[in-house]
Amino acid sequence: MASLGSIRRDFEPWNDPNAKPYIRFENVTKRFGDFTAVNNLSLTVFEKEFFALLGASGCGKSTLLRMLAGFEEPTEGRILLDGQDLRGIPPYRRPVNMMFQSYALFPHMTVEKNIAFGLKQDGMPKPEIEARVAEMLKLVKLEQFARRKPHQLSGGQRQRVALARSVAKRPKVLLLDEPLGALDKKLREETQFELMDLQQNLGLTFVVVTHDQEEAMTMADRIAILDKGEVMQVATPTEVYEAPSSRFVAGFVGNVNMFEGKVAASDATTARITGASGAEIVVNNVGDAIAGANVAFAIRPEKIKVSSKKPAGALNMLEGEVYDIAYLGDMTVYHVKLDDGQVVRASAMNAARVTEDPLTWNDRAWVSFLPDAGIVLTR
Amino acid sequence: MSNETFSSIDAAPLTAVEKSAAARLGAAFVNRLVIIVPYVWLLFFFLIPFIIVFKISLSQTAIAIPPYAPVLGFGDGVAGFIGQLKQLGLDNYVWLTQDPLYFYAYVSSVVIAAISTVLTLLVGYPVAYGMARAPASLRPTLLMLVILPFWTSFLIRVYAWIGILKPEGLLNQFLLGIGVIHEPLIILNTYTAIFIGIVYSYLPFMVLPLYSALEKMDYSLIEAAKDLGCPPTAAFWKITFPLSLPGVIAGCLLVFIPAVGEFVIPDLLGGSQTLMIGKTLWNEFFSNRDWPVSSAVAVILLLLLIVPIVLFQQAQARAQEQGR
Amino acid sequence: MNTTWSRFNITSIVLGFAFLYLPIVLLVVFSFNASKLVTVWGGFSTKWYVSLFHNQGLMDAAWVTIRVGLVSATVATVLGTLGALALTRYTRFRGRVLFSGMIFAPLVMPDVITGLSLLLLFVAIGLDRGLLTVMLAHITFTMCFVAVVVQSRLITLDRSLEEAAMDLGAPPVKTFFQVTLPVIMPAIVSGWMLAFTLSLDDLVVASFASGPGATTLPMKIYSQVRLGVTPEINAACTLLIAIVALGVLTASVVNKRREVQRRRDEQAAQRG
Numbered sequence: 001m002a003s004l005g006s007i008r009r010d011f012e013p014w015n016d017p018n019a020k021p022y023i024r025f026e027n028v029t030k031r032f033g034d035f036t037a038v039n040n041l042s043l044t045v046f047e048k049e050f051f052a053l054l055g056a057s058g059c060g061k062s063t064l065l066r067m068l069a070g071f072e073e074p075t076e077g078r079i080l081l082d083g084q085d086l087r088g089i090p091p092y093r094r095p096v097n098m099m100f101q102s103y104a105l106f107p108h109m110t111v112e113k114n115i116a117f118g119l120k121q122d123g124m125p126k127p128e129i130e131a132r133v134a135e136m137l138k139l140v141k142l143e144q145f146a147r148r149k150p151h152q153l154s155g156g157q158r159q160r161v162a163l164a165r166s167v168a169k170r171p172k173v174l175l176l177d178e179p180l181g182a183l184d185k186k187l188r189e190e191t192q193f194e195l196m197d198l199q200q201n202l203g204l205t206f207v208v209v210t211h212d213q214e215e216a217m218t219m220a221d222r223i224a225i226l227d228k229g230e231v232m233q234v235a236t237p238t239e240v241y242e243a244p245s246s247r248f249v250a251g252f253v254g255n256v257n258m259f260e261g262k263v264a265a266s267d268a269t270t271a272r273i274t275g276a277s278g279a280e281i282v283v284n285n286v287g288d289a290i291a292g293a294n295v296a297f298a299i300r301p302e303k304i305k306v307s308s309k310k311p312a313g314a315l316n317m318l319e320g321e322v323y324d325i326a327y328l329g330d331m332t333v334y335h336v337k338l339d340d341g342q343v344v345r346a347s348a349m350n351a352a353r354v355t356e357d358p359l360t361w362n363d364r365a366w367v368s369f370l371p372d373a374g375i376v377l378t379r
Numbered sequence: 380m381s382n383e384t385f386s387s388i389d390a391a392p393l394t395a396v397e398k399s400a401a402a403r404l405g406a407a408f409v410n411r412l413v414i415i416v417p418y419v420w421l422l423f424f425f426l427i428p429f430i431i432v433f434k435i436s437l438s439q440t441a442i443a444i445p446p447y448a449p450v451l452g453f454g455d456g457v458a459g460f461i462g463q464l465k466q467l468g469l470d471n472y473v474w475l476t477q478d479p480l481y482f483y484a485y486v487s488s489v490v491i492a493a494i495s496t497v498l499t500l501l502v503g504y505p506v507a508y509g510m511a512r513a514p515a516s517l518r519p520t521l522l523m524l525v526i527l528p529f530w531t532s533f534l535i536r537v538y539a540w541i542g543i544l545k546p547e548g549l550l551n552q553f554l555l556g557i558g559v560i561h562e563p564l565i566i567l568n569t570y571t572a573i574f575i576g577i578v579y580s581y582l583p584f585m586v587l588p589l590y591s592a593l594e595k596m597d598y599s600l601i602e603a604a605k606d607l608g609c610p611p612t613a614a615f616w617k618i619t620f621p622l623s624l625p626g627v628i629a630g631c632l633l634v635f636i637p638a639v640g641e642f643v644i645p646d647l648l649g650g651s652q653t654l655m656i657g658k659t660l661w662n663e664f665f666s667n668r669d670w671p672v673s674s675a676v677a678v679i680l681l682l683l684l685i686v687p688i689v690l691f692q693q694a695q696a697r698a699q700e701q702g703r
Numbered sequence: 704m705n706t707t708w709s710r711f712n713i714t715s716i717v718l719g720f721a722f723l724y725l726p727i728v729l730l731v732v733f734s735f736n737a738s739k740l741v742t743v744w745g746g747f748s749t750k751w752y753v754s755l756f757h758n759q760g761l762m763d764a765a766w767v768t769i770r771v772g773l774v775s776a777t778v779a780t781v782l783g784t785l786g787a788l789a790l791t792r793y794t795r796f797r798g799r800v801l802f803s804g805m806i807f808a809p810l811v812m813p814d815v816i817t818g819l820s821l822l823l824l825f826v827a828i829g830l831d832r833g834l835l836t837v838m839l840a841h842i843t844f845t846m847c848f849v850a851v852v853v854q855s856r857l858i859t860l861d862r863s864l865e866e867a868a869m870d871l872g873a874p875p876v877k878t879f880f881q882v883t884l885p886v887i888m889p890a891i892v893s894g895w896m897l898a899f900t901l902s903l904d905d906l907v908v909a910s911f912a913s914g915p916g917a918t919t920l921p922m923k924i925y926s927q928v929r930l931g932v933t934p935e936i937n938a939a940c941t942l943l944i945a946i947v948a949l950g951v952l953t954a955s956v957v958n959k960r961r962e963v964q965r966r967r968d969e970q971a972a973q974r975g
Binding site for chain 2: 709711712713715716719720722723724725726727729730733782783785786788789790792793796798802803804805806807808809810811812813814815816819820821823824826827839840842843846850851854858875876900903904906907910911921924925928936940943944947948950951955
Binding site for chain 1: 869874971
């Protein structure tokens with residue numbers, strides 16, 4: 001059976017009508033003076049989900065996180081955790097812990113004391129604290145660094161301490177504020193998988209704030225894309241990428257080509273869209289497209305095929321000139337300027353070492369794609 | 380452990396809103412305390428005394444303990460209190476305006492302080508600039524060297540200048556010895572000695588804010604200017620000096636305001652021929668034992684300095700904002 | 704910043720520091736002067752140091768000064784730190800402008816005004832002048848200096864440290880004592896030392912606020928200066944300078960060593 005995207009996900013509580021929401025933002029608004037950081041936002045996170053808040057700076061994602069942690073109170077609306085309204089509960093009484101972007105390790109305490117800090121606040125007996133700290137150190141593989149102070153650790157090690165400290169109390173929810181921002185690329189990739197494993201093994205609910213799409217796409221079960229304090233779309237990475245709900249989301253994640261036009265005709269399964277220049281494309285209709293509507297057809301570069309000869313039997317074919325080429329080794333990105341002026345970005349994996357038909361700059365070329373290779377957007 | 384579910388039973392139970400409210404009240408009380416304790420202290424020991432000074436400035440001197448009348452109190456009932464209030468008057472102020480000595484003292488204090496401030500700036504700026512341009516490893520040492528004299532007694536250092544500046548002092552010995560002059564210079568007990576004294580004592584107060592401002596400056600701005608054809612002196616006046624202006628202002632205010640009311644330096648180095656209001660106030664109080672007049676002198680001095688003080692506070696507040 | 708140290712820069716620094724230190728050097732040198740005259744060298748002698756310790760008046764004054772200094776510096780540090788906290792942590796409370804004004808004004812207020820006003824307060828409330836009043840007076844004007852020093856440290860403090868502590872379950876008071884205080888401790892110590900020095904050094908305010916039996920060292924020195932001096936004063940000053948210089952040097956050596964160790968640790972950590 002055909003499914004969207006290339007992977008299958010078994011964990012989908014959002015599709016389960018019996019699943020109860022774990023974290024709920026209900027019509028939350030947050031204003032700082034004249035500035036509205038979060039605007040009437042509603043969001044649901046399920047238990048044991050790895051949830052990402054993705055957006056550019058100023059979109060309100062950090063504010064949401066801080067409201068969940070208790071450092072800000074919503075101006076309007078409420079936040080519920082496991083059914084309980086969190087209003088008025090200070091951060092030191094919430095079963096929520098946060099991993100800070102700057103790690104915020106206490107510089108005057110050893111690694112052990114840092115991790116034990118939260119446990120001490122709860123009045124845990126000393127032997128239990130020691131046992132839990134040892135457990136945490138083993139979890140993040142920092143056993144021999146127990147006695148060191150933060151300035152004696154590298155960036156990656158500090159991050160692990162921050163992580164260990166934030167899960168030591170076994171919080172219901174772990175909040176992570178740009179957890180991988182300070183790490184270099186290689187470390188970032190390793191840590192992404194480690195975080196995912198940790199979340200699975202501990203069975204915690206993670207809410208991660210990030211501006212890095214790749215991070216969100218790799219780690220999250222679902223992503224909420226935010227812009228100017230509002231939710232643009234909440235969906236799995238696959239859905240966000242292959243089935244964006246708006247032009248904004250389509251343009252936000254990855255690269256996309258937009259074919260703007262008017263719906264010339266449509267029926268239950270397909271629609272014909274006519275562009276300004278008269279070129280016509282045939283696409284799958286998901287129901288939004290009614291005749292006469294102005295729509296955009298969003299299609300990702302890797303779904304577009306570029307060839308020097310006219311492809312036989314393809315429904316969608318557009319002719320143009322190779323305007324620019326970026327050879328990236330594992331793939332090649334073509335910018336093809338169509339005869340009507342629009343520049344199309346197409347990419348192809350270099351799956352074979354040897355090609356029959358290499359293209360070069362200023363070659364005449366055809367771009368073609370299947371009707372289900374993209375999605376019709378009405379917003 | 381790896382597959383153990385971290386159930387909600389393990390985590391700290393969500394407390395009822397009542398418990399949170401109590402916690403918040405406790406926190407609010409502590410918050411209040413943090414503000415109230417220093418606030419009340421300063422209100423009582425700093426602000427209220429000024430009111431008392433003002434009140435005494437409206438009183439008359441008396442041979443009594445305390446040496447002023449009336450002494451406000453409700454000993455004679457409300458009527459008595461009102462009678463006491465009626466005794467207060469602006470006589471002392473009138474008297475001050477009638478004696479040109481005081482007017483001259485105020486004026487000379489302001490003028491001397493102003494000149495000294497400029498001199499301190501002229502001496503302090505090159506020093507601060509040199510420190511800011513020093514190799515980074517040397518700067519903490521230089522900073523310490525500037526601050527070190529500050530830790531040693533101010534009185535002592537002023538006193539040392541007596542030995543240097545007096546007619547048979549070390550400066551004259553030196554100059555006579557190398558033949559630059561033939562008769563000892565009279566510096567002690569003149570205004571010149573006061574200038575030297577103020578510049579010397581207040582130099583760290585000028586150098587530190589200047590250094591702080593200059594050190595933060597991005598030197599690549601000067602390089603860019605030079606690259607665009609700007610000669611060094613012009614680059615200084617067009618770029619360096621304007622950027623260091625906050626430090627200049629802070630330093631000048633830190634020197635000028637206290638210098639106006641300075642006592643020790645005019646007393647030890649200025650002699651009887653020099654007139655500064657700090658000395659006048661001291662004499663009125665300790666020698667003439669005239670508390671009401673001293674108070675009036677203090678009030679007028681304070682009024683004179685209100686504007687610079689407010690300027691200083693605004694500069695501090697602005698620096699605080701930028702620091703955030 | 705670029706380190707092209709021009710000849711002009713070096714000259715101005717050398718001249719500036721010479722100007723700053725000359726009187727101090729002369730003071731120290733002449734404390735070893737066998738002759739009584741402050742300006743004529745009569746040979747090397749340490750007799751003034753000996754007679755200094757027999758000068759009961761000076762010794763008593765020194766003891767008073769030390770006690771006043773220690774107590775007022777400590778109380779001023781507590782009050783000043785509270786004041787700094789109030790200014791940086793609470794951006795809106797009634798009378799904030801007045802409070803901020805009262806914190807900054809004493810920094811520049813002429814001593815004579817501060818001294819006179821405090822004396823008149825003590826008289827008005829009927830408080831006998833003595834050790835206590837000097838301490839109260841010193842606390843009042845030095846706490847503002849402490850506040851400014853601590854405040855500038857608090858401003859640069861990473862708020863996320865305190866937030867992390869609260870997030871882990873520490874209510875605000877515990878957060879302050881377990882996290883904030885240890886981290887800003889160097890600034891608080893600086894503030895204490897500043898308050899101590901200002902108290903040690905103060906002549907004018909002490910003259911107004913003090914009473915019989917509570918003569919401070921500056922007051923004693925001042926009275927002797929007016930009457931005519933012996934190099935005993937020089938000896939006392941030299942000792943003071945030596946103590947202070949020793950203290951500052953030790954502090955900076957300790958600091959430097961800590962810095963070097965810290966840098967070594969960080970480099971070791973980078974290497975893994």
